[in-house]
Amino acid sequence: MKSGFVALAGKPNVGKSSIVNAIVGKKILIVSDKPQTTRNRINVIHTTDDFQIIFVDTPGIHKPLYRLGEYMVKAAVSALKGVDLILTVVDAKEGVGKPERFVFDYVNQSKTKTIGVINKIDLVDAKKVEQIYNEMKNSLENCVNIVKTSAVRGEGIKELLDLIVENLEEGPQYYPEDMITDRPLSFMASEIIREKIFHHTYEEVPHSVAVIIEEIKERDNGVLYIRANIYVDRNSQKGIIIGHKGNMIKTIGQEARKEIEYLVGGKVFLDLHVKVKKDWRNKDFIILNEIGMRDDLKD
Template sequence: MTKKSGFAALIGRPNVGKSTLLNEMLGQKIAIMSDKPQTTRNRIQGVYTEERGQVVFIDTPGIHKPKHRLGDFMTKVAQTTLREVDVVLFLVDAKEGRGRGDDFIIERLKNLETPVFLVVNKIDEIHPDKLFEIIDDYRKLFDFTEVIPISALKGNNISTLIEQVFKYMEEGPQYYPEDQVTDHPERFLMSEMIREKVLHLTHEEVPHSIAVDIEQINRRKENAAVHVGAVIIVERSSQKGIIIGKQGKMLKEIGRKAREDIEALLGSKVFLELWVKVEKDWRNKGKYLKEFGYREDEY
């Protein structure tokens, strides 16, 4: 049987459910999820392989108006990705309706020759009758190749979405081994898992001014616990206090929850040590952006 392969980009405003959709399609967690916008900062590639072939789904940072160099980097990553794929999946939030951010993205989609799907997410949160209005509203602005309503959280219509993506893929090679689900190294995934727990547990108090740097991964013996040392970087001393918490309780809770995810990722016991460090205004400093994995020269 001839196999198909190719690349599909997930694009949309911050917080429309791109990471949730990617994890649902792959059947496991590789992208961090949070109810806070701009959770994804780098391109995260998820590899979906089955008998028809292989699709590499690329979860991009939500396109938004940048407020610092990190924001510039995130928007540039998302826009560069659009020019490199076979299909673009434009994800929108059915519950919120079309906003200025969606219009901004649609303007950029008009320059593409690539097939663009309108993927209406969170349909489980609206009345079915409202769906037709939402689709009509978007169709007035852009001639979408396909329109697919889904619920990434509940798994509704995901198989239909994958089937339609394969329709637009051409015959091609298998880029990754069939048991590989991401191109990112363990170190990156671990840092993202820790960052996700900080976002979940600190709520609005520590927004997006955090980064996580994995300083060491030590496998001393086979079948022994893996020692992981990581630093959580913040921009202000007050944020450091919030992350550590009273008598270190918050940091312990972040560590406990992150360790569970890292153990599932590595398939072994993990000893996780966390520190918190202040680097003022790191999101505007090229040295730190590079150090923490946001390489502006790659885009």
């Protein structure tokens, strides 16, 4: 058996989570068209008879504006250490500019072999893709190959998976074959709720949101009760998430509940509460600890 840890590196919103979901063939990681959707380092485990790949999905590497952003970048950079392979992902629409070279510098400093990935090729012409290909080839040290993909269409995904397996060594099976992530249900539930907030709220809301699961308990009737607090920066954001006559929070709750039910294979009662904690992204270490940002830096 071949096995190994494969980290994904790239600036926010290049499609890292979508690539992992496409490779494993199911939705494990939350996705959004808004930057910085992924906040934590998350391991997704893909096991077959021939290999086990542990994908280390990370926050986008960027120049942070808040303390939360600092933790996100540190979590991403620390994930590049000690892995067997790095997938360095570039958005074909954006090309290679200063933010991409910022990422390349961290990848090169890791001294780890990397596969370049040009994602979202369905959105640009072949000439633009070829230009990005050449820039990545000249900029990435220890680059074994560059693959062109469209995660949403599944293009180039098999080629990428084959190349990953080819560049891994023989090794042990680190996790049980039926395990798909090393994160607990509380984390996965909070991520699903946060994704639904991303999809349904205005631009100023998503990155001011933290979701903390306060309680998970199976009731006597077999229904799984989950109570979650949604924290925002301002009262206006609270109003947006609750919506007119509570319609927005109802929609968020219904969609999140269905996805959590699919995850656990049973009925769920989702109890959502919206609370205001001013400037929590800079000052509230309790929330930062609860959502796991500081925990990701321990190693």
